[in-house]
Amino acid sequence: MKLFDRGRDHVLALFRIVLGFLFFCHGASTGFGLWGHHAAPTGQWPGWWAALIQLAGGALVALGIGTRAAAVICSGSMAFAYFTVHAGSAVLPIENGGEQAAIFAWAFLLLAFTGGGTWSLAGVLRRAPLPAN
Numbered sequence: 001m002k003l004f005d006r007g008r009d010h011v012l013a014l015f016r017i018v019l020g021f022l023f024f025c026h027g028a029s030t031g032f033g034l035w036g037h038h039a040a041p042t043g044q045w046p047g048w049w050a051a052l053i054q055l056a057g058g059a060l061v062a063l064g065i066g067t068r069a070a071a072v073i074c075s076g077s078m079a080f081a082y083f084t085v086h087a088g089s090a091v092l093p094i095e096n097g098g099e100q101a102a103i104f105a106w107a108f109l110l111l112a113f114t115g116g117g118t119w120s121l122a123g124v125l126r127r128a129p130l131p132a133n
Contacts, residue, residue, distance in 0.1 A: 020062025027054025064120020075108035
């Protein structure tokens with residue numbers, strides 16, 4: 001168990017980075033039509049705006065800048081997607097195709113409570129010594 005305790009901060013940092021990167025890629029596919037997806041028309045509700053949240057929020061979370069606030073917004077956007085797009089067709093995510101939205105929502109909620117942690121850019125900037133005048 002000590003191995004898991006010692007590695008907790010590093011694994012949480014990797015989780016944050018990977019989750020943010022995946023969310024950024026999700027937004028890039030929707031916003032720019034990458035990886036075989038169709039781009040949402042500029043300004044269209046909710047697709048284009050969701051892509052914007054995914055791009056910005058994913059980048060902020062991956063870099064560890066404003067992680068808690070970005071994670072709350074990302075979590076909320078995925079909860080909104082789940083309840084407006086998926087939940088109406090069936091109760092369980094496995095039945096309505098909402099697994100990805102549900103997992104993203106809960107994962108970002110976790111980061112909203114844990115914060116940027118180790119390897120976050122915000123943490124590095126806080127620890128950086130100020131230049132002497």
